[in-house]
Every structure is written in C-alpha cells, then in structure tokens.
Amino acid sequence: MNELIQKAKSLLESNTVQVVIGYGKGSADKTRAIFLTKPEDCDQLLFDSRCVQNLAVYLTKHEIKHLGKPAIVAPIPVLRSILQLAAENQLKESDLVVLGVSPESKLIEFESFGAIEVFLETHKIEIDEKYKATIDKIKAMPVSERFAFWMEELEPCFKCYACRAACPLCYCPKCTVENNQPQWIPAASHLLGNLEWHVMRAMHLAGRCTDCEACYTACPMGIPIHLLTKSMLQDVEEHFGPYGPSVGKQNTLSSFNPDDKESFIR
Amino acid sequence: MQIENYLIRKSSLEKLFNNLIGNGKTVYAPKAHEKRILFEEVKAFSEITDNYLVTTNAAKSVVFPRTEKLFSYKKTKDTTEIIDASTETVPEVVLWGTRPCDAAAFIPLTDTFNGDYPDVLYNNRRGKVYLLSFSCATCDEYCFCTSVNGGPGNTAGSDILFTKLSTGDYLAEAITEKGKQLVAVNQSLFEAAPAEEKEPNLAKVKTYFNQDEIQAKLQNLFENPVWDEKSRACLGCGSCAFVCPVCSCFDIQDEKHGSKGSRLRCWDSCGFGLFTLHTSGHNPRETQGARWRQRILHKFLYMPNKSKVAGCVGCGRCSRVCPADINILETVTSI
Numbered sequence: 193m194n195e196l197i198q199k200a201k202s203l204l205e206s207n208t209v210q211v212v213i214g215y216g217k218g219s220a221d222k223t224r225a226i227f228l229t230k231p232e233d234c235d236q237l238l239f240d241s242r243c244v245q246n247l248a249v250y251l252t253k254h255e256i257k258h259l260g261k262p263a264i265v266a267p268i269p270v271l272r273s274i275l276q277l278a279a280e281n282q283l284k285e286s287d288l289v290v291l292g293v294s295p296e297s298k299l300i301e302f303e304s305f306g307a308i309e310v311f312l313e314t315h316k317i318e319i320d321e322k323y324k325a326t327i328d329k330i331k332a333m334p335v336s337e338r339f340a341f342w343m344e345e346l347e348p349c350f351k352c353y354a355c356r357a358a359c360p361l362c363y364c365p366k367c368t369v370e371n372n373q374p375q376w377i378p379a380a381s382h383l384l385g386n387l388e389w390h391v392m393r394a395m396h397l398a399g400r401c402t403d404c405e406a407c408y409t410a411c412p413m414g415i416p417i418h419l420l421t422k423s424m425l426q427d428v429e430e431h432f433g434p435y436g437p438s439v440g441k442q443n444t445l446s447s448f449n450p451d452d453k454e455s456f457i458r
Numbered sequence: 459m460q461i462e463n464y465l466i467r468k469s470s471l472e473k474l475f476n477n478l479i480g481n482g483k484t485v486y487a488p489k490a491h492e493k494r495i496l497f498e499e500v501k502a503f504s505e506i507t508d509n510y511l512v513t514t515n516a517a518k519s520v521v522f523p524r525t526e527k528l529f530s531y532k533k534t535k536d537t538t539e540i541i542d543a544s545t546e547t548v549p550e551v552v553l554w555g556t557r558p559c560d561a562a563a564f565i566p567l568t569d570t571f572n573g574d575y576p577d578v579l580y581n582n583r584r585g586k587v588y589l590l591s592f593s594c595a596t597c598d599e600y601c602f603c604t605s606v607n608g609g610p611g612n613t614a615g616s617d618i619l620f621t622k623l624s625t626g627d628y629l630a631e632a633i634t635e636k637g638k639q640l641v642a643v644n645q646s647l648f649e650a651a652p653a654e655e656k657e658p659n660l661a662k663v664k665t666y667f668n669q670d671e672i673q674a675k676l677q678n679l680f681e682n683p684v685w686d687e688k689s690r691a692c693l694g695c696g697s698c699a700f701v702c703p704v705c706s707c708f709d710i711q712d713e714k715h716g717s718k719g720s721r722l723r724c725w726d727s728c729g730f731g732l733f734t735l736h737t738s739g740h741n742p743r744e745t746q747g748a749r750w751r752q753r754i755l756h757k758f759l760y761m762p763n764k765s766k767v768a769g770c771v772g773c774g775r776c777s778r779v780c781p782a783d784i785n786i787l788e789t790v791t792s793i
Contacts, residue, residue: 219600220598223783224783225691226691227690245781253694255692348494348496351524352700353730354781357781381524406781412700413493414492414514
C-alpha cells in the first residue's frame with residue numbers, strides 16, 4: 193500500500209499526471225472512488241477487498257478528463273477494461289499512467305498496454321462455478337419458464353440506468369435508449385421497456401464485456417443482469433474461442449470486415 | 459387534530475391485516491428478497507418482513523407510478539378518439555410498514571402535485587391511500603430525519619403510527635380522520651392506551667444540521683466548489699432520485715402502435731445527462747456538479763421556499779444505494 197501511495201505522490205509532484213484516481217474511505221464501511229490532485233492527499237489511498245467499483249468508468253467521463261492526465265489504481269478488472277477501451281480507440285498509452293494492483297495487493301507498474309496484456313495472459317477471465325450452475329439452470333428451462341424467470345427478475349427495474357452508468361464500456365455519448373427518432377427502445381420502465389433495455393445492453397456488450405460485474409454491483413434493486421453478460425461470454429467462447437481484451441484485435445462481434453465469410457453481413 | 463392513543467396486541471396486528479384484506483383493500487408492505495426489501499402487494503400477513511430499517515425503494519410508486527398512462531388515443535379514418543386514464547379503477551391501498559420518514563414524504567410530494575394546478579391522477583391515488591406506519595427502533599449512519607424536522611416517532615403524514623413497546627405490544631396513535639375510521643371499524647382490536655411511554659422505544663437519531671440554517675446558507679451558494687468536489691465520483695445514473703420518496707420529476711413519453719397509442723408519465727432524474735437538455739443541444743446543467751447542485755438546492759432551498767417543507771425527509775436511501783457512494787448528508791453538512 194505504501195508503495196502505491198509513494199508512487200502516486202511522486203507522479204503528482206513531478207506533474208507527470210494531474211490527478212490520481214483511486215480508492216479511499218467511503219461512508220459506513222464502504223470504500224469509494226477518490227480523485228487526488230495534491231501529493232499530500234495521497235495518504236488517503238487504500239486498497240482492500242471492498243474496492244470493487246470499476247474505476248475505469250471515469251477515464252471517459254468529461255468531468256474527470258477535465259482534471260488533466262490521470263494515473264489510475266487498477267486491480268485486474270480495471271486492467272481488463274483499460275485494454276478493452278484501448279482496443280476500441282477510447283484510450284491511448286500516453287493518456288494515462290496505470291498503477292496496477294496484483295491479486296496480492298502489490299503495485300505493478302506497466303510500461304505499455306502490451307505489458308498489461310502479457311500480465312493478463314496469466315489472469316484470464318473465468319466465470320465462477322456458482323454462476324455457471326445458475327446459467328446452466330436457466331438455459332435448461334423451457335422457453336416459457338425462462339421468459340417468466342426474466343420477467344420476474346426485471347420487474348423491479350425502474351430504469352435508473354445505474355448498470356449503464358457504472359459500466360466502463362457504456363461510454364457512448366448517446367445511448368440507443370436515448371434515441372427517440374426513431375424510438376428503438378421504449379423509454380418507459382414497463383415490462384417490455386425493461387426487457388428490451390436489458391437485452392439490448394447485453395447484446396451491445398457481447399464480445400466486449402470483461403466480466404467485472406460493475407452493472408450488478410451498481411443495481412440498486414439487485415437484479416442479476418450480470419448473468420446475461422456472463423452467458424454472452426460463454427457463447428462467445430463457444431463460437432469464437434476464449435475472449436480476453438487485446439489492443440489491436442477487432443471485437444468478436446461488433447466489427448465489420450468486407451471479406452467476412454457470412455454473406456448476411458455484406 | 460387530536461391524536462387518539464390505543465394499545466394493540468402483537469397478535470392483533472395480523473387480525474387487523476386480515477380485516478383490511480377482507481374489506482377489499484390492497485395492501486402494500488415490505489417484502490424481503492435476496493438483495494432488496496421492497497414495498498409490494500401482499501396477500502398474507504406472513505409475507506411481510508419486520509426486519510428492515512427502511513425498504514430499498516420508496517412507497518411513492520403507489521401514488522406516482524414509475525410509468526403512468528395519462529391518456530390513450532385511437533385513430534380511425536376520420537376521427538381521433540381520446541380516452542382519459544380512468545380514476546375509478548384505482549384501488550384503495552393500505553401502505554403497511556411505512557416509516558415515519560416515508561409518511562412525511564407524502565407531504566412535499568402532495569405539495570408538488572398541487573402546485574400550479576391540482577394533478578387529478580395523483581390526488582385520486584393519494585386520496586385512496588391509508589398510511590399505517592411503524593416507528594423506528596433502530597437507525598444507521600445514513601439516517602438523518604431529525605435534521606429535517608422529522609423523527610423516528612414522528613406522526614406527520616401517517617394515518618396510524620404503531621410503536622413497539624417493551625412488552626412486544628404496540629402503541630397505536632390514530633392521527634387523521636382516516637386513521638380514526640380504521641380504528642372505529644376494527645374497534646375490538648384496539649384497547650385502552652398503554653401506560654408505557656413512547657419515547658424510550660424510539661431510535662436515537664443524531665441531529666447533524668438544522669434545516670432552516672441550511673436553507674439560509676444555500677441562498678448564496680450557487681457558485682461554490684463544493685458541488686464539483688462532492689459529486690466528482692457521480693456516474694450520472696438515476697438511482698438516488700428513483701429510491702427517493704420525495705423526488706417527483708417526470709418525463710412525458712408517447713408510445714404508438716399503428717393507429718393507437720398512449721401518452722405516459724415516466725420518472726426522470728436530475729442525474730441524467732438528458733435532464734433539462736434543450737432541443738438546441740444546450741444544457742444549462744452540463745456537468746454532474748451542476749446536476750448535483752440542482753438536486754441539493756431543489757430539496758433544501760427551492761422546495762422549502764415554495765411550500766415550507768424541505769424536499770428531503772432524511773431516510774438516507776439515496777446514499778445507501780449510490781454506486782459511487784455519494785452521500786447527501788456529507789454534502790449538506792459540508793456547506
């Protein structure tokens with residue numbers, strides 16, 4: 193921890209970065225994202241198992257970009273998001289300093305996005321067995337039962353869009369759901385509106401989602417929307433091979449190639 | 459109005475519940491789920507949980523549904539028929555298990571929907587709601603009702619307020635005409651007022667600030683770094699507004715299916731980037747800081763200026779659910 197604090201301090205002192213995005217003490221027993229601009233404030237940084245918010249979400253927010261070049265405290269889920277953002281041309285290496293945090297809570301400095309990729313080779317996305325079992329159970333349901341399951345789960349959704357807001361990959365300046373000419377997705381949070389919203393979100397994240405669970409953690413209603421993205425991850429793996437964020441590679445699904453072997457796309 | 463005090467036995471609560479159902483009322487009460495406790499329609503007393511501080515969602519959706527049809531239309535070759543939303547199909551609803559903060563929230567909410575003109579749909583629903591609240595015996599670090607003129611045993615807004623006594627039985631305070639009527643039709647369940655005092659059975663909620671002082675300070679605080687500082691982590695979602703029992707901003711949406719369609723009133727939030735976005739593309743509240751300022755000023759300055767009651771009841775729901783841990787109490791106490 194001390195290593196991280198010292199590094200953050202020196203980055204601010206040398207003006208290499210103008211802001212450090214990290215975790216600090218929150219209300220009650222929570223931690224929260226903090227934005228440090230002065231070296232003397234860096235002692236507020238902490239890292240432990242409560243630090244689950246995916247900080248990469250702030251890298252594309254204009255209020256944060258406005259603060260200057262950032263250094264970001266990056267445990268594995270954040271590292272994955274950074275690579276995926278880079279793969280989608282949302283980040284350049286020169287845009288930020290990555291303060292990696294290993295599973296043992298040790299500071300890892302990365303020279304390049306390539307170095308992050310090498311590190312993540314040994315820390316691949318793995319869907320937890322308990323989720324696999326739940327997904328298998330849902331997939332085994334007859335269609336009507338599965339539909340009823342999701343209708344019941346999605347009923348409490350009031351479309352606060354915390355799932356979207358917390359997701360580092362939901363950076364579109366104008367989301368599909370905000371398009372009203374034509375209105376693709378009903379804005380209302382009735383059952384159809386909720387269903388279409390969550391299906392659309394999952395589909396847009398297929399082949400991009402890095403399984404950080406920020407959407408589920410953010411949902412005030414505790415709706416298991418991460419089961420949708422996890423299931424998409426499994427599907428991507430089954431049809432296209434294992435997914436891992438990688439700079440320079442095209443996204444599994446949301447890419448266009450004139451030589452695609454599928455004729456419908458051309 | 460004079461409050462009437464009674465005693466109701468623990469065992470009689472279920473009888474009261476059954477009588478309400480028997481009399482054709484729809485009852486909403488706190489129901490426990492894996493990751494949430496929601497006000498939901500319940501048919502049996504056993505479905506209700508009493509192990510909650512406050513529910514995750516607010517009870518406001520009973521009077522202000524998250525999506526409400528205002529009217530629908532049908533077009534034929536030559537005519538367009540407009541069908542107003544029916545006020546007759548709205549059932550009588552008993553809100554069972556609201557907290558004093560939840561009940562108090564109906565006061566500013568009703569003010570809002572009766573500002574420039576009385577909102578027929580809201581007033582119809584509100585008129586059919588009975589508020590049967592339960593005092594708070596516990597609180598947490600997010601609770602601050604006593605700072606906004608409320609309290610763990612505050613009667614304002616409730617029809618009947620139940621306070622659990624050391625014996626396990628309840629003090630029942632019938633506050634409004636509606637509450638007294640409910641007592642009258644269930645007279646056999648209500649006994650003479652208990653001797654035990656109410657106060658020692660209530661949570662000790664710390665008072666952090668004085669609403670009048672905050673209101674005075676906010677008069678000259680439009681330009682202040684506190685708004686950006688306290689909202690820096692804001693992700694721009696609407697969870698704070700949607701769990702808030704007082705927030706009432708809405709958006710109008712039209713949905714059409716061929717020659718038929720309807721106009722809907724849907725919840726909106728000042729946290730959203732689309733909030734107050736002009737057709738020109740200009741938004742007077744362009745950053746989360748400006749949106750956070752709007753939220754605080756609306757609740758603690760504009761609303762009490764206009765209707766004498768703050769737009770915050772100190773339930774703490776917004777701070778509990780915020781995915782970025784933005785804490786309303788922290789902002790208000792730092793100004």
